[in-house]
Amino acid sequence: MFSTGLLLAPGLHGGFLFDDYGSLPVLGDTGPIHSWATFWRYITSGYADPTGRPLALLSFLLDARDWPAIPFPFKRTNLLLHLLNGGLLALLLRQLGRHIQNRFAQHDSSPIDKAALLGASIWLLHPLFVSTTLYIVQREAMLPATFTLIGLLLWLHGRRAIQQGRTTAGLMEIVAGLGGCTSLATLSKANGILLPALALVIEYILLRSYESAGHPATAPANVKAMRHGIRWDDNKTYRNTMLLFAWLPTSMVAAYLLQQGWSGLIHGISSARPWTLGQRLLTEPRVLMDYLTLLWMPRPFTPGLFNDQIQASTSLWSPITTLPALCSIVALIAGSWRLRQRWPSLATGILFYFVGQSLESSTVALELYFEHRNYLPAMLLFWPLALWLCDAYVVTVKITGRSHVSRATSRLAKPALSALILLGLGLMTHARATLWGDSRDQAMLWAALNPNSPRAQTYAADIEIANNQPQQAIARLQPLLTKYPDQVQLALPLISAECQTGQIDSATIRAARLSLSTARDTGALLANWFNQTINEIGTTPCPQLTYDTIDSLLDSSLTNPYLSAIQGREQDIYHLKGHLALSRGDAQTALNDFNHALDLQVRPAIALEQAAMLGSAGHPRLGLIHLDHYDAERNQEAQPDFGMPRLHDWVLRRQQYWPREIMHLRATLQSDTTRQTSRNP
Structure with a gap:
């Protein structure tokens, strides 16, 4: 993480940009924030989302309490937050790997830990996220990621506690993770409400795929639970808790998106948009495919904050890439679901990504394209690659229940490839950060x-x-x-x-x-x-x-x-x-x-x-x-x-x-x- 900070440091000397001037001047709207009265006026002044994003506003007080201000402290805090998110992601990937490891008869956890560190490092060093980190106002995209990672970590720990018979402690952690952290993430930005849905992706695509694969270590839940002294009532309690704190909010988000789609298609959207909601829905598959291209074939320089030249799709054939993009997205989602038991980690990364994009890339009539929308959804995308590079056995699990241990064709090839990937990402990130330091x-x-x-x-x-x-x-x-x-x-x-x-x-x-x-x-x-x-x-x-x-x-x-x-x-x-x-x-x-x-x-x-x-x-x-x-x-x-x-x-x-x-x-x-x-x- 220290090296990531050094690579991004040149960008700390850049200035304010665009939406910064829409959000930050409220620091001085009613005078310097030096009393409780001015604090409450400031913290409730947000207008983005129904929540006003008060936690994001609160975080800006770490850097200034009046306006005008200088940009360096804001960018420095963004960088520290990005590094924190990288550390939390490494812990999450490690916990996911350890959770799966416990389902098998293997005890060597070093490949799992290496894969967690490598997967988090690839995400942390990715040049696409330079614009999120150094664009001050996008702290509003970074904070929901922080609380989402903390929430998933608490949920996983609570889940394991229940499996070990510590029901009360486990429930408290799940409530704190899926309840408390979802609230905190949503108060930072609306897409924080997707935390319960992301937990369900991990639950049903990754964890239960291993638990139901037929391996001796993954016997049916009730039999296995009894063997370890866990009462069936505890599992029922877990299911009810997930119904309340995961399925209910996920269903509410799905209903909201459907309502927005119905309203937009029937009644139309704001006249300020040069496209209809139907055109937006046709365009977003092209946008998502472009995002995925940038994620898997990164380059040091991208269009950045300017995407108003994106041509909206007016039909499946205009532009010609609309239908292929739509088919590709459907194939990725359907294929991931179909192969979730054979390649659970890969399926989880892909479905986690699309669920993470569901609020900002579907029926809500936002602008068509922004790079920062990938910050949270892409967090698990590189883990399967890291598992393969580190020879971790959890890359695949066949439906028959036999674990498939990936073996390196050469003891030097994969470490060398890992180092080359990190070096390439680091160089591109440094080049892009340097650009962000020169307006x-x-x-x-x-x-x-x-x-x-x-x-x-x-x-x-x-x-x-x-x-x-x-x-x-x-x-x-x-x-x-x-x-x-x-x-x-x-x-x-x-x-x-x-x-x-x-x-x-x-x-x-x-x-x-x-x-x-x-x-x-x-x-x-x-x-x-x-x-x-x-x-x-x-x-x-x-x-x-x-x-x-x-x-x-x-x-x-x-x-x-x-x-x-x-x-x-x-x-x-x-x-x-x-x-x-x-x-x-x-x-x-x-x-x-x-x-x-x-x-x-x-x-x-x-x-x-x-x-x-x-x-x-x-x-x-x-x-x-x-x-x-x-x-x-x-x-x-x-x-x-x-x-x-x-x-x-x-x-x-x-x-x-x-x-x-x-x-x-x-x-x-x-x-x-x-x-x-x-x-x-």
């Missing part, structure tokens, strides 16, 4: 590997604009905008790049209007770009960037039917129009736009922000009028969504947070108004 090289390589990705090209263009290379950015963005005219993330940075040269082409403005009127979703880019650009009007070298130009772009976005269907987007636009009017000195129009923005979604946060903007611009009386408008409409506030948002709202109300903030702002605005009146009687 500019990373952006340029990702752009080269993803020529048709608007995100990749925009990221590279942003780097070029920041380095005063606008011509390179223009050359990068213009062709792709012609190909993808609805991509706001191309059109707006193109305006910035051309402005840096001193001249914005009128065709670029027209293209931006078109993209704003047709984009499916603009995300945070809409507010970020316009707020920054409005503040820069009059200070830029391009005369075409005027208030009227910005106003026309915002008007184009108001005609976009997709944006009007997404909660909060239309409010953002009217808020920006108010900001624009305020910047050009038209305070009354700004007040009208701010009031309209507030009416679209009554929220105290937006009322405070807009009233403060009016006060800061020298119009405290209008700021008070805006707060009065909020008071008149506050009964129209929508009920927060079920889950963490509702709990967060309860915390704020319990602390009287918004009333105190409004009272403080109102007092400030009233004082400023009094001073203005006294100066201008």
